[in-house]
Every structure is written in C-alpha cells, then in structure tokens.
Amino acid sequence: MNNSRRDFLKKTALTAGGMFFASANPSLLFGSDMKFDFKISLAEWSLNRQIFGGEMTNLEFPEVARTRFGIDAVEYVNQFFADKAKDMDYLKELNMRAEDQGVRNVLIMVDNEGFVAAADDKERNKAVDNHKKWVDAAKFLGCHAIRINLFGSTETEGDVEAWKSAGVDGLGKLAEYGSQQEISVIVENHGGLSSHAGHLSDVLKQIDSKWAGALPDFGNFCISHGDNARWGDTCTEKYDTYKGVKELMPFAHGVSAKTYAFDESGNESTLDYMRLMKIVKESGFNGGYVGVEYEGSSLPPNEGIMATKELLVKIRKELA
Helix, strand or coil, X not given: CCCCCCHHHHHHCCCHHHHHHHHHCCHHHHCCCCCCCCEXXXXXXXXXXXXXXCCCCHHHHHHHHHHHHCCCEEEEEHHHHCCCCCCHHHHHHHHHHHHHHCCEEEEEECCCCCCCECCCHHHHHXXXXXXXXXXXXXXXXXXXXXXXXXCECHHHHCCHHHHHHHHHHHHHHHXXXXXXXXXXXXXXXXXXXXXXXXXXXXXHHXXXXXXXEEECECCCCEEEECCCCCCCCCEEEECCHHHHHHHHHHHECCEEEEECCXXXXXXXXXXXXXXXXXXXXXXXXXXXXXXXXXXXXXXCHHHHHHHHHHHHHHHHHHHC
C-alpha cells in the first residue's frame, strides 16, 4: 500500500522458525505436488479514494466487500478509523457488521504510529507501544495479524546494520506482545530499507518467531526516490520484484496482490502475475489469504478491484 523457500526452505526446515512455517504449510514437508489454494481478501486501501472522498466509511467496508465484489474477507486500514482502536462500541459495531455479512476480519494495516526501527531507544519503544492498541483491536475483531511498517529514523535508514539491529529489537518486542494475544505482527515491504527483501528477511531470521512475519507486496519494492522521500514519481533504486517475493515468502502470513493496469485479456500489464503466483505456490503457501489491492488509475477502483479478483481466480484455477 502507498500514500500515493525451495533451497532456502530445505536449509531452514529444521530450525524452529522453519518448522513453524513447514507445519503451517504441509507442502513444505511433503513436496509441491499438493494442491495449491488460497483465499481472497480485499485490502481497504483499494477504496481509499471513496473513503477519503466521503462516499463510504470504514463501518461500511465489510458490506461493500461482500455485496459489491463478492469478497468475504477484509483487510482494514487504521487510517480510516485512527481514533477508534480503543473505542469498544465502535469495534463491536464493526464486528457486528462483518458478522452480518458473513465477512472475516483478516488483518489491520497500521500506519502513522511511529518508527519501529528508529535509532533512538525511546522513540523506538514509543512506536512499539503505539502499535499495541492495534494488536488489541485486531484480537477483538478476530483478525490473525496486524501489518506494520518497519521504517527507521534518518540515522537507521542510512545505515543497513543499524536499521537491522533496531528492527530486530522493535519488531521483536512487538511480536512478543502479539504472541500474548495470539496476533501476528507482519511487515510489508513498504519503502526505504524495508523494500530491500534481503535485508528484511535477515531481520525476520534473527527474530525467529512465528509471531513475526512478512506481508509480501507485489508492487512495493522501490527503496528510494529521486527526492529522497519514501514515495514519489521517480524510483531511483528498485529491488527486483520476483527475487524479493521469493525471499519474503518463507516468512509470509499473507500476500498483498498489488495491481496497477490490465491488458485486453485481463492480465496485469505491469507485472507477470503468473510468475509471481508460481513463486507463491512454490514457497508452500497454501490456504492463506491473498489480498486484492488495486492501486491503478487506468480503471475506476471498482473495476480495478474486480479485474484483480478475476485474475486471481483464474490463476488459482490454473495453478491448482
């Protein structure tokens, strides 16, 4: 989301973390001839224009997902109910609306709660504490995870080893809290050093917890922009998308299926989706959620969401 494992698995399957992922995905233990399946969820950011524009609210999201798109699982964005993490009346209402529609609450994408990989201990710990209320909210809503950003401060973003060290500390602490609530804390490649999948996977290896994982996003592998901001029109340093997805999938607790544009056959025209989903299959990911996240401008949001869903359904059938 913007404002705007076979060799590796073989090597890691006997570690504590490797055994977790293998047990969660039986194909890791018994080979890749098992059937491939996944569930489809809808990332709320796909509808950010309608929500920011006042056309719909966060409370209406579960109904919209079900009735407009035929999707029965949702991924919330905390920006759309930023002051409601501790509002039990609001969360009860949101839960009721999802239940009425037969919709599963999957996760909450958390932004704007501080730098979990900040260099300064106090700043980093404050960011960790800021995220805890969203772990609690996710637990109440029946989600399996929260998605966080592993951003660093100016100092750590310019120093890979400092960023890794701070990230291991901050994410590790937050994952420990998540373990108490049985809520996973998963990191999206979302700009800066977090979009370098090699570095992010190193952090997750060091933490070595089943409660700390990744949410590989097919579109967010830009490490830096020309204006030195996380987001911008020009990407000056980009990590290889297919290599990045392959490196992050051993830690994946979900997948973010980002799309931008489609050709006349309904294929994503900027990404090789069959190649990407084959990487997902080969990792052993089976039965989890793949989230529709349309972020393009070539189609209206409603059409882009449906095109993404239809592409995933087609690929799921072909790879099954």
